Amino acid sequence: MAGQREMREKNTWHRPLIICIAVFFVMAIVGLLITGVVQNKAIKQKYKYGIVLDAGSSHTSVYVYQWPAEKENNTGMVTQKHVCNVKGKGISSYAKNAEKAGPSLKECMQEAERSIPTQRHQETPVYLGATAGMRLLRKEDDSASDRVLDSVVRFLQGTPFTFQGARIITGQEEGAYGWITVNYLSDNFRKAQRTMGALDLGGASTQITFESGDHSQSPDDFIHFRLYGKEYSVYTHSFLCYGKDQALRVLLDQQLRANLTGTGSLILQDPCFHPGYKKVKLLADVYNTPCIRTGPSSNVNFTHVGTGNGKLCQEKVRRIFNSSGCSSRSCSFNGVFQPPLHGQFEAFSAFFFVMKFLNLTSESLEDSKKKLVSYCSTPWDELQKNNHNVKEKYLQEYCFSGTYIVTLLEEGYSFTSGSWKDIRFIKKIGDSDVGWTLGYMLNLTNMIPAEAPDSPPLPHGGYVTLMVLLALLVCSLVVCGCCVFRRSSSAAPKQIV
Ligand SMILES: Nc1nc2c(ncn2[C@@H]2O[C@H](COP(=O)(O)OP(=O)(O)OP(=O)(O)O)[C@@H](O)[C@H]2O)c(=O)[nH]1
Numbered sequence: 391m392a393g394q395r396e397m398r399e400k401n402t403w404h405r406p407l408i409i410c411i412a413v414f415f416v417m418a419i420v421g422l423l424i425t426g427v428v429q430n431k432a433i434k435q436k437y438k439y440g441i442v443l444d445a446g447s448s449h450t451s452v453y454v455y456q457w458p459a460e461k462e463n464n465t466g467m468v469t470q471k472h473v474c475n476v477k478g479k480g481i482s483s484y485a486k487n488a489e490k491a492g493p494s495l496k497e498c499m500q501e502a503e504r505s506i507p508t509q510r511h512q513e514t515p516v517y518l519g520a521t522a523g524m525r526l527l528r529k530e531d532d533s534a535s536d537r538v539l540d541s542v543v544r545f546l547q548g549t550p551f552t553f554q555g556a557r558i559i560t561g562q563e564e565g566a567y568g569w570i571t572v573n574y575l576s577d578n579f580r581k582a583q584r585t586m587g588a589l590d591l592g593g594a595s596t597q598i599t600f601e602s603g604d605h606s607q608s609p610d611d612f613i614h615f616r617l618y619g620k621e622y623s624v625y626t627h628s629f630l631c632y633g634k635d636q637a638l639r640v641l642l643d644q645q646l647r648a649n650l651t652g653t654g655s656l657i658l659q660d661p662c663f664h665p666g667y668k669k670v671k672l673l674a675d676v677y678n679t680p681c682i683r684t685g686p687s688s689n690v691n692f693t694h695v696g697t698g699n700g701k702l703c704q705e706k707v708r709r710i711f712n713s714s715g716c717s718s719r720s721c722s723f724n725g726v727f728q729p730p731l732h733g734q735f736e737a738f739s740a741f742f743f744v745m746k747f748l749n750l751t752s753e754s755l756e757d758s759k760k761k762l763v764s765y766c767s768t769p770w771d772e773l774q775k776n777n778h779n780v781k782e783k784y785l786q787e788y789c790f791s792g793t794y795i796v797t798l799l800e801e802g803y804s805f806t807s808g809s810w811k812d813i814r815f816i817k818k819i820g821d822s823d824v825g826w827t828l829g830y831m832l833n834l835t836n837m838i839p840a841e842a843p844d845s846p847p848l849p850h851g852g853y854v855t856l857m858v859l860l861a862l863l864v865c866s867l868v869v870c871g872c873c874v875f876r877r878s879s880s881a882a883p884k885q886i887v
Pocket residue numbers: 445446447448449480521522523591592593594595596633634635739740743744747784
């Protein structure tokens with residue numbers, strides 16, 4: 391008895407201790423749960439922003455991008471928040487009144503200010519890249535292109551953002567950054583998946599870009615990237631004057647020269663324009679481009695008459711491409727080396743605008759050509775009646791533009807009826823417009839690391855869930871342990887002393 395009493399006296403503190411430990415454990419578990427939940431509560435995401443102006447030949451667009459502030463180096467995190475199309479033509483059209491080029495951006499830059507929190511303005515970089523329209527102006531009149539850029543720089547320096555520069559990007563950059571945008575938005579870099587090619591059709595130039603190991607020939611047409619720990623050898627070529635606006639002028643010039651009799655008024659019968667289409671135009675609007683060697687005196691008018699012969703239009707458009715004179719193993723056109731096509735291609739900008747309107751984005755090559763012939767024969771007044779909400783500038787040219795696109799892809803780049811299905815005509819990937827601007831900003835802000843960032847073995851959510859489950863397991867083990875201990879101590883045989 392005395393022993394038991396002694397035992398009990400010695401252990402009087404066991405029970406409260408166990409209870410105390412259990413209480414602390416439960417408190418720790420509850421604390422863990424609350425931390426896990428609060429930590430993962432949707433905190434107001436903090437974003438960073440970037441602005442890129444695409445100063446194209448036909449117009450300028452202002453893109454606002456955003457990304458989660460703490461995930462700067464993660465991929466797939468930069469998305470387009472806003473886009474504003476500047477009213478009027480491209481900045482190269484201000485060659486004769488350069489001081490107006492910068493202020494023409496005002497409305498869209500004010501929209502950009504409204505779309506970004508004020509406290510972020512100071513840290514938001516602004517980049518302007520000018521493309522083929524300014525490349526052509528620089529060819530024609532270098533000082534005029536400088537004056538236009540100066541006006542743009544002065545204006546953008548006056549915005550509340552951090553202006554990082556305005557420059558004419560090369561055709562190679564335009565192609566390469568379009569390819570980066572396509573594959574970044576498709577998450578192909580982070581997943582080290584097969585990349586897709588990029589086809590960009592502008593008003594003054596067109597670009598083809600795709601991964602190819604075949605860089606033994608024309609190394610100038612290759613760019614090498616190391617992205618997320620993987621090497622990429624990318625073929626890219628930009629054809630200046632092969633944007634659809636300039637190509638139309640080249641076609642008109644070819645037809646005008648064939649019709650120039652020098653007598654009476656000039657009438658051009660054009661199979662790429664609809665029956666009943668008749669407009670008096672200025673020769674200056676055809677010849678005021680460095681894409682055509684000088685033409686007849688430019689203050690002369692000509693009457694542009696449509697005959698709507700799609701087949702003849704295809705034959706005329708084919709003449710824009712010179713398929714002879716290839717000194718490499720394989721060429722696209724005009725003697726330009728092009729490695730064999732392979733893989734999927736994303737065709738955007740005017741490729742999309744035109745093929746979407748003509749409802750040819752999912753047609754085969756053969757059916758596209760047949761439907762174009764039928765579309766081109768549609769009388770102009772019928773077309774206007776059925777499409778009164780479409781800009782006449784675009785409506786009058788869809789027959790030419792569609793024929794040009796099909797000819798460029800088939801005759802120019804050598805897409806076949808088999809590989810035609812590898813082309814996808816798109817405007818966006820997710821919420822972001824496809825074009826060179828996103829790739830340009832990602833490169834300038836170093837947001838695509840050369841090496842894959844170390845990622846924790848578990849995604850954050852998985853990590854928290856695992857921790858909570860483990861904690862609950864520990865807790866239940868402790869509780870079970872206590873129960874077993876208590877049962878064993880109360881069931882211990884009474885010692886008879
Ligand atoms: N049908 C149609 N055409 C469009 C639309 N937007 C632009 N275009 C025309 O499509 C062509 C290409 O447009 P963009 O990709 O903006 O060309 P750009 O960037 O100005 O030209 P580049 O400097 O050569 O890249 C031009 O002839 C535009 O006039 C549209 O919404 N619908």
